[in-house]
Amino acid sequence: MKLVSPGEAAANTNDIPAEAGEEFVRIGEMAKKYGVTLRTLRFYEDKGLLNPHRDGSTRLYTRRDKARLKLILLGRKVGFSLRDVKQMMDLYDPTGSNTKQLRLALDKSEKQLARLQKQRALIDDAIGELSNSMSIVRQMLSERTATPQASAAG
């Protein structure tokens, strides 16, 4: 059932050669492993962020895809758009020093950091205003609740 059943790697209908460490997983497992939906994985592929192999029409993900997905998820976590992530990933060259990629990443990161800090400021601001309003509302409510003492009760 599972292509990467723990310990066994033979007697499979598919022709996938279990060449030392070449572990393929299908979309369902991949999704569970990283806590995303199938739709998400297909979407990322559609956007050019992933490029799983195919067995016929079935997607097969290798550890390369896993590494890429990890990067995507990290990128999303820190607030990059998928476009940004793709732009950075597209610069990756396994044969070079990737200086350009690193510089772009650093550049984008600095900007993103600034955005995050601004966002935090906005949120702090909002929290302040909201707390303020809440205390006022509480005040108004307590006035409506605790005054039947002076006026005629009822």
Add this chain to the structure above:
Amino acid sequence: MKLVSPGEAAANTNDIPAEAGEEFVRIGEMAKKYGVTLRTLRFYEDKGLLNPHRDGSTRLYTRRDKARLKLILLGRKVGFSLRDVKQMMDLYDPTGSNTKQLRLALDKSEKQLARLQKQRALIDDAIGELSNSMSIVRQMLSERTATPQASAAG
């Protein structure tokens, strides 16, 4: 040109009676005054958040509309959706104590406060991860930049 020109309120083509304090402004002024676009004001009206009077087809905003708009903008600032804002506003009753309205507002505010705090936590998290990644990238870049010392320069 302006319906509420400073000091003068007569000699106007429109039949708007300048009855003590009843100041009407048209959409353009209203927009400038609160830093929103015309589209925004029409949109809010379409969503039932505003109900300006009409002179024929021309919208005329009174201070009541201004008060409502202020509330809307405050709501948006603290992160409420327009639906939330409307829901709270719709409970307003000028003849009652508005206890229900206040309770709803307080309830929504508590939830929103929780959301904001969660958001802040996420952002702090993101800032942490991002800073982390950045220092790593900087490290990698400095290794690529500062090593022509050992290898042949170039």
Add this chain to the structure above:
DNA sequence: TATAGGATTGACGTAAACGTAAAAGGTGCG
């Protein structure tokens, strides 16, 4: 063989808050 469980592609739907274009009417000024 029937059935359940995965997998595929395609394509419309969703959320929020407007942006923007189009086509037209009203108004004051020179």
Add this chain to the structure above:
DNA sequence: CGCACCTTTTACGTTTACGTCAATCCTATA
């Protein structure tokens, strides 16, 4: 008179990251 400027309504477009069918296919299993 004519033009600039403001306003109107209608309605599709934008953004981002998927959700949610729908129809179909393949495969392992009882």
